[in-house]
Amino acid sequence: xxxxxxxxxxxxxxxxxxxxxxxxxxxxxxxxxxxxxxxxxxxxxxxxxxxxxxxxxxxxxxxxxxxxxxxxxxxxxxxxxxxxxxxxxxxxxxxxxxxxxxxxxxxxxxxxxxxx
Amino acid sequence: xxxxxxxxxxxxxxxxxxxxxxxxxxxxxxxxxxxxxxxxxxxxxxxxxxxxxxxxxxxxxxxxxxxxxxxxxxxxxxxxxxxxxxxxxxxxxxxxxxxxxxxxxxxx
Numbered sequence: 001x002x003x004x005x006x007x008x009x010x011x012x013x014x015x016x017x018x019x020x021x022x023x024x025x026x027x028x029x030x031x032x033x034x035x036x037x038x039x040x041x042x043x044x045x046x047x048x049x050x051x052x053x054x055x056x057x058x059x060x061x062x063x064x065x066x067x068x069x070x071x072x073x074x075x076x077x078x079x080x081x082x083x084x085x086x087x088x089x090x091x092x093x094x095x096x097x098x099x100x101x102x103x104x105x106x107x108x109x110x111x112x113x114x115x116x
Numbered sequence: 117x118x119x120x121x122x123x124x125x126x127x128x129x130x131x132x133x134x135x136x137x138x139x140x141x142x143x144x145x146x147x148x149x150x151x152x153x154x155x156x157x158x159x160x161x162x163x164x165x166x167x168x169x170x171x172x173x174x175x176x177x178x179x180x181x182x183x184x185x186x187x188x189x190x191x192x193x194x195x196x197x198x199x200x201x202x203x204x205x206x207x208x209x210x211x212x213x214x215x216x217x218x219x220x221x222x223x224x
Contacts, residue, residue, distance in 0.1 A: 042215050044214070091159060105212060
C-alpha cells in the first residue's frame with residue numbers, strides 16, 4: 001500500500017510565478033490536510049479538505065493561496081505570485097476516517113519550495 | 117504564546133544513556149497528544165500517542181499531565197538510530213499543532 005505521495009519533491013520558482021503542489025492520499029483515504037514548515041519552526045496547519053469540499057481553511061493566508069481536492073485526481077495547493085517568504089516545506093497528510101481523537105494522519109515526503 | 121513549546125535542545129548523549137525532555141501546550145481543551153519523529157526535516161512519523169495514564173512502547177515512555185498541560189518523553193538505552201528531532205504534537209479536532217522540535221543526538 002503506497003503511502004502519501006507528493007510531487008514535485010523540490011520546486012524552484014522566481015518571485016511572481018505560480019507554484020502548484022500535488023498530493024495523492026493513501027489508498028482509501030478521503031481526508032487531506034496541508035501543513036507548512038518554515039525554517040527553524042514547527043509545522044503549521046493550513047487547510048483540511050475532503051473530496052470536493054474545503055472543510056477548514058483557517059490556516060491559509062487570505063491572499064494568493066488556494067487548495068482543492070477534486071473528485072478525481074490529487075489534491076492541489078496553489079500559490080500565486082510567490083514571494084520569498086513562501087519558501088518552506090509543504091507537507092500533505094491524509095487520514096482514513098473522519099478526524100477523531102486518535103485518528104492518525106499519515107504524512108507525505110513534502111515539497112520543498114524555494115523562491116528566488 | 118505558542119500553542120506548543122518545546123526545549124529545542126540539542127541533547128547530546130552517549131549510546132545507552134537515558135534522555136528525557138518535555139513540552140507544554142496552551143489550549144486546555146486539547147483532546148489528544150502525540151510524539152512524532154522527524155529526520156533531517158523529512159516527513160514527520162508518528163512515534164507514539166500519549167495517554168493520560170502514561171504509556172510505554174519499548175524503550176520509549178510518554179507521560180501526560182493535563183493539569184499542568186505538560187507532556188514528556190523518555191528514551192531509555194539510547195541507540196544511534198534514535199538521533200532525530202522529536203516533535204510534540206497536540207490535536208484539536210483535526211488540527212495538529214506541532215512544537216518546533218527537540219533535537220537528540222546519540223553518539224557512539
